[in-house]
Amino acid sequence: xxxxxxxxxxxxxxxxxxxxxxxxxxxxxxxxxxxxxxxxxxxxxxxxxxxxxxxxxxxxxxxxxxxxxxxxxxxxxxxxxxxxxxxxxxxxxxxxxxxxxxxxxxxxxxxxxxxxxxxxxxxxxxxxxxxxxxxxxxxxxxxxxxxxxxxxxxxxxxxxxxxxxxxxxxxxxxxxxxxxxxxxxxxxxxxxxxxxxxxxxxxxxxxxxxxxxxxxxxxx
Amino acid sequence: xxxxxxxxxxxxxxxxxxxxxxxxxxxxxxxxxxxxxxxxxxxxxxxxxxxxxxxxxxxxxxxxxxxxxxxxxxxxxxxxxxxxxxxxxxxxxxxxxxxxxxxxxxxxxxxxxxxxxxxxxxxxxxxxxxxxxxxxxxxxxxxxxxxxxxxxxxxxxxxxxxxxxxxxxxxxxxxxxxxxxxxxxxxxxxxxxxxxxxxxxxxxxxxxxxxxxxxxxxxxxxxxxxxxxxxxxxxxxxxxxxxxxxxxxxxxxxxxxxxxxxxxxxxxxxxxxxxxxxxxxxxxxxxxxxxxxxxxx
Numbered sequence: 299x300x301x302x303x304x305x306x307x308x309x310x311x312x313x314x315x316x317x318x319x320x321x322x323x324x325x326x327x328x329x330x331x332x333x334x335x336x337x338x339x340x341x342x343x344x345x346x347x348x349x350x351x352x353x354x355x356x357x358x359x360x361x362x363x364x365x366x367x368x369x370x371x372x373x374x375x376x377x378x379x380x381x382x383x384x385x386x387x388x389x390x391x392x393x394x395x396x397x398x399x400x401x402x403x404x405x406x407x408x409x410x411x412x413x414x415x416x417x418x419x420x421x422x423x424x425x426x427x428x429x430x431x432x433x434x435x436x437x438x439x440x441x442x443x444x445x446x447x448x449x450x451x452x453x454x455x456x457x458x459x460x461x462x463x464x465x466x467x468x469x470x471x472x473x474x475x476x477x478x479x480x481x482x483x484x485x486x487x488x489x490x491x492x493x494x495x496x497x498x499x500x501x502x503x504x505x506x507x508x509x510x511x512x513x514x515x516x517x518x
Numbered sequence: 519x520x521x522x523x524x525x526x527x528x529x530x531x532x533x534x535x536x537x538x539x540x541x542x543x544x545x546x547x548x549x550x551x552x553x554x555x556x557x558x559x560x561x562x563x564x565x566x567x568x569x570x571x572x573x574x575x576x577x578x579x580x581x582x583x584x585x586x587x588x589x590x591x592x593x594x595x596x597x598x599x600x601x602x603x604x605x606x607x608x609x610x611x612x613x614x615x616x617x618x619x620x621x622x623x624x625x626x627x628x629x630x631x632x633x634x635x636x637x638x639x640x641x642x643x644x645x646x647x648x649x650x651x652x653x654x655x656x657x658x659x660x661x662x663x664x665x666x667x668x669x670x671x672x673x674x675x676x677x678x679x680x681x682x683x684x685x686x687x688x689x690x691x692x693x694x695x696x697x698x699x700x701x702x703x704x705x706x707x708x709x710x711x712x713x714x715x716x717x718x719x720x721x722x723x724x725x726x727x728x729x730x731x732x733x734x735x736x737x738x739x740x741x742x743x744x745x746x747x748x749x750x751x752x753x754x755x756x757x758x759x760x761x762x763x764x765x766x767x768x769x770x771x772x773x774x775x776x777x778x779x780x781x782x783x784x785x786x787x788x789x790x791x792x793x794x795x796x797x798x799x800x801x802x803x804x805x806x807x808x809x810x811x812x813x814x815x
Contacts, residue, residue, distance in 0.1 A: 299521065299524075299676050300675065300676060301672060301675040301676050302521075302551050303548060303551060303552060304544055304545075304547075304548045304559075304563075304665060304668035304669070304672060305548075305562060305563075305566075305668075306634075306672075306675065307633070307634045307667070307668040307671035307672050307675060307680075307697075308563065308566055308631065308632075308633055308634070308642075308664045308665075308667060308668045308671070309562075309566055309631055309632060310631070310632055311565070311566060311569045311629065311630070311631045311632075312629070312630065312631075312632060312636060313627055313628070313629060314623065314624030314625060314626065314627050314628055314629075314630055314636050314639075314736065315624050315625050315627060315636055315637070315735070315736035315737070316635070316636050316637055316736050317632040317634075317635040317636040317637070317639075317681070318635065318681045318683055319683075320636065321632065321636065347683075347789075348683045348787070348788050348789050351734060351789045351790060351791065352731070352734030352788065352789065352790050354734065354808060355585075355731070355733050355734035355735035355736070355790070355807075356734065356735070356736065357627065372629055374629070377627055402683045402684070402784075402787065402788075402789075403681075403683055423681070423684070424634070424635060424675070424679060424680045424681030424683070424684055425632055425634045425635050425675065425680050425681065426632055426635075426636075
């Protein structure tokens with residue numbers, strides 16, 4: 299079931315003109331920033347399908363940049379996000395692609411700074427609702443509607459149990475979890491949706507577990 | 519947490535069995551699924567209602583979009599209603615003008631509440647604030663109007679689609695109009711079954727409607743599609759309240775909408791490459807706004 303709340307239907311409160319192309323786009327940008335964990339210095343924004351065809355008219359570009367600046371869907375600053383990005387030192391490039399993706403409203407954002415970079419692919423499924431479909435090459439399905447943890451780790455026995463144990467110790471309940479890997483024995487990714495926001499102390503503890511290479515979170 | 523209803527049949531059966539309003543079933547499901555309190559849920563919906571009121575008010579005062587394609591029609595309609603010459607009736611035109619007002623604000627990048635999307639944000643509040651003047655509902659009843667709309671939208675979103683990019687305008691303004699019709703029926707004292715009939719009658723008359731925005735902007739024909747969506751909802755609600763039923767059950771109409779949307783050509787699903795967007799005037803407007811020609815299928 300893609301839509302679980304009445305507020306997916308009556309809502310969000312947002313800046314016009316399009317829930318899928320403006321509000322959804324802003325959300326994809328904001329989740330990408332959340333996953334990156336801090337303000338990026340640069341971003342390459344690839345647009346596909348209807349996003350690529352109509353982004354100018356819908357403000358998809360200003361919305362994604364607004365999201366990267368941590369603006370919510372109803373934040374009036376979205377309208378002037380290009381200027382604000384310049385002031386905040388965020389360099390960005392909008393790249394309309396001709397390739398077809400499975401979903402017509404797809405954006406892939408590669409963002410980074412001098413330390414790290416991250417690739418996030420998101421789809422806008424209507425009414426402002428989104429799904430993150432890929433992170434750094436890992437296929438996944440993340441709605442951004444629940445607080446979540448993304449844990450990149452070496453594909454070794456015990457990793458998943460150790461992370462689950464750490465969450466259990468802090469009384470964090472796991473609502474949904476999936477694990478994927480690109481190749482056996484190499485790098486794997488845990489996506490863990492939880493019932494409450496996770497504080498940085500827990501993130502730090504998880505990142506100290508052996509074989510864990512990177513931990514990021516989305517709060518809600 | 520389990521959902522209480524997955525389709526309109528289950529929604530109506532549950533409401534009948536427990537002798538509850540559809541809005542109440544939606545509220546109970548939201549409490550179930552989110553774990554939040556009834557008060558918190560009501561408060562959030564009340565905030566959405568406030569945003570809708572402000573958008574209508576702003577639009578009725580006159581707005582203009584950046585492209586210059588839309589704005590000011592809500593004002594024209596209100597003046598016309600005041601002249602006393604309206605043929606289709608003041609209440610109907612009031613709903614139409616308030617739907618237009620909301621979408622004009624949306625096109626001008628103003629703040630709106632998506633119902634179920636931004637492109638279709640005018641229909642539900644437009645009809646609500648018009649019917650309000652006739653039925654004098656309490657604040658709670660107005661909030662319930664949004665929950666009833668949401669219940670039907672919830673079914674469509676999970677069984678078909680609600681965006682023009684995915685299923686054409688039938689999925690977007692079509693769903694909004696059906697949602698509004700169902701909610702009008704409940705506010706007017708109709709039964710849950712009558713709400714479902716109103717939804718079915720409305721959506722049947724919007725089947726096949728394509729999403730073909732000129733220059734890719736949510737303006738032409740979106741604003742006037744919201745106008746007609748509101749009119750469609752009002753008339754269908756009256757038909758259902760008169761006792762008229764749909765020969766094709768509501769869930770099957772939604773199924774038909776889904777299959778029509780799937781078979782719709784991509785040029786007619788918000789890509790601005792077909793339909794009205796591909797007309798000579800549509801093309802000329804796009805070229806004027808963006809300073810270059812656009813691709814057409």
